[in-house]
Amino acid sequence: MSQLVLAGIDLAAVGLLVFALYFPRHRRRDLAVAYLGVNVGVFAVATSLGTGNVGAGLGLGLFGVLSIIRLRSTELDQHEVAYYFSALALGILGPIAGTSVWVVAALTALVLVVMFIGDHPRLLHRHRRHVMVIDTALIDPVALTAHLEQLLGARVHAANVERIDLVNDTTVVDVRYSRPKARTVRTPVPAGVAR
Structure with a gap:
């Protein structure tokens, strides 16, 4: 039994x-x-x-x-x-x-x-990881991080370069980043309108 x-x-x-x-x-x-x-x-x-x-x-x-x-x-x-x-x-x-x-x-x-x-979707939901191919050969880690942050609109925590191709001018990078919290924008309610 x-x-x-x-x-x-x-x-x-x-x-x-x-x-x-x-x-x-x-x-x-x-x-x-x-x-x-x-x-x-x-x-x-x-x-x-x-x-x-x-x-x-x-x-x-x-x-x-x-x-x-x-x-x-x-x-x-x-x-x-x-x-x-x-x-x-x-x-x-x-x-x-x-x-x-x-x-x-x-x-x-x-x-x-x-x-x-x-594995809950809300646990650490802002943190992401992607393998990206960038159309620029970036050797300097500071320049690479700045470029990735501008591309992603996020804070880069780690950028591991997997391959740099100077002939084709590309960089393959494994990037870990977190998106900023979404800000809620309040629209003003005109006077005399019920909420």
């Missing part, structure tokens, strides 16, 4: 992770399918390893190899890596934890709450 409860907790958790958190925020169908498949596959293998004579260390090693191969096969953004490992952790949590259902439920809720808060 407890295995069915753990399976239910896992399916509900990965459903929330994928369909309530990840997909509405990032809209990548391919990764939604990957997160579901990784979670259910890890849960199934971890459950079978937990009932067999194979040690949990071998199972965790196999999952480590799987994650390295998967992460090297396509380029993922860091938030996608976080969702990937959350789906992996949710799948392995129940079968390997060896604790009560309530502890598994609490740890599952902890993973979901951390992902909800950590």
